[in-house]
Amino acid sequence: MTLILFFSLCAVLTVIVSLVVIFPWLRAKRSSDNQLMAINVQIFGERVAELDADKAAGVIDEASYQAQITELKRQLLDAQTVAETHAPVGVKGRAIVMIWIPILAATAYVLVADRTPVYALWQAQDTVGQVADDLLTGKIDVPPEWAVKDSTALISAMQTNVHRYAYDANRWMRLSELFLMLDAKPQALEALARANRLEPDNDEIALIYAQTSVFVNEGRLDAATRAALEGILAKTPNHEGAMMMMAMGESRAGNYTQAKAWIARLRTNITQSSGDRSEALASLDKLIANINQQEAAIAQGVSVVVNIAPNLLKEVKPDEVLFVSISDQAGGAPFAVKRVSVAQIQGAGGVKVSLSDLDAMMPERTLSSARKSAATLVVNARISRAGSAIAQSGDLFANPVVLDKQTEVALTISQLVP
Structure with a gap:
């Protein structure tokens, strides 16, 4: 149609x-024309x-x-x-x-141009457009079987629908659920971010957005997620879900002092609440034990400060990746490696990275076991243009530093991979 x-x-x-x-x-020619x-x-x-x-x-x-x-x-x-x-x-x-x-x-x-995609979108609107609208407005929870047969058409219709009603936060929320079911995590996170921007005072949306962001980013808190959680806690200081996510995020970022502070605050809130909360307290104990274990491992590790030579600073782009590793001078897989965004170096003029047994690629190949062996260890730092763990032409790197018994090392990115 x-x-x-x-x-x-x-x-x-x-x-x-x-x-x-x-x-x-x-117009007919008339005498008045003359x-x-x-x-x-x-x-x-x-x-x-x-x-x-x-x-x-x-x-x-x-x-x-x-x-x-x-x-x-x-x-x-x-x-x-x-x-x-x-x-x-x-x-x-x-x-x-x-x-x-x-x-x-x-x-x-x-x-x-080729108009086939446009025709396909129009056809999807005609066939499953109403189904998409019913899903996004909550009228139905599961699409009919005939609509699921062409999942591409249904997804296209739903995306078109939310853009048509771009100011409806609930539609963006439901679209994110669809993306999560399809394991499209970045798209789900973007849909939730739009919903959160449309209704910044909606704590439910903010919490779901924060939870999804932490899940997609492997436990890390980015600026937007942190702002969402802080907004929830500003209105509801005793919000246990927000406090737990702050504690987990700070722990994942290595900010153990802040993580312990959030856990202590959460423990006080749980203790003061009524009912049997022993299970919640036990989970906090496990989290504290895990943090203590990580702190002990880091204390035995190496702190690496990485800087970029001034003449190369302008050539580095924020979306590039810094790899810091400790490996055997003779070769082989690294004993410890960490991936860091270059934006952190540009913003602070340098970055401090901790490498320990927590950063091992394989459980049996750890930094502590390497130090006990007779291997000669070297610390490397490389900026990858493409984000690849393997060095490529055009990457930037620092001269390796031999690691003896020191616990702190400084490297400067100053070389170009030919």
Whole structure:
């Protein structure tokens, strides 16, 4: 239906444009169209009479009289010639224009680009558009079987629907659920971010957005997630879910002091509440034990400070990736490696990275076991343009530093991989 309506409107529009172009030709030629020529003839007669009077009065001589009469006749003849050259277009010319304008318009539309995706979207709107709207408005929770058979069409219809009602936060929420079911995590997070921007005071949306963000980002708190949780806690200071996520996020970021502070605050809130909360307290104990274990491992690890040479700082882009690793000088997989966003270096002028057994790629290949062996360990730092763990041409790197018993190392990115 949408496709038929579109082409019908296109046909009507091209006919209207054709009529607009040839409308001046459709008017019949009338005697009134020659009013300008009649005025020219009248003025010619008046000027001749004036010249006759001037000649009779002796104002001009015979030579001047004849010269001016000749000039007036030439001007009148020129006016007649111009009028005759602007002859009206015939029926054949009008028909050609009316036919070719629609043909050329249709040809241009077809040849400019491949319209197949557009037609497919229109077809999806006609077949599953109502199903998509019912899903996004909560009228149904599960689409009918016939609609699920073409999942691509259903997803397209739902995406089109939420953009049509772009200010409806609930539609964005339901779209995020669909993306999560399809394991499209980045798209789900973007849909939730839009919902949170539309209703920043909705704690339920903010909490779901924060939970999804932490899940997608492997436990890390980004600026938007932190702001959402802080907004919840500003209105509800004892919100246990928000406090737990703050504690987990700070722990994942290595901010153990802040994580313990959130856990202590959460423990106080749980203790003061009624009912059996032993299970919740036990989970907090496990979290504290895990944090203590991580702190102990980091204490035995190595702190690496990475800077970028001033002459290379402008060449580095925020979306590139820094890899810091400790490996055997003889080669092999690293004993510890950490991936860091280059934006952290650019913002602070340098970054401090902790490498320990927690950053091992394999459980049996740890930094502590390597230090006990006779292997010569080196610390490496490399900025990958493509985000690859394997060095590629154009990457930036620092000269490796041999690791002995020191617990702090400084590296400067100053070399280019040929």
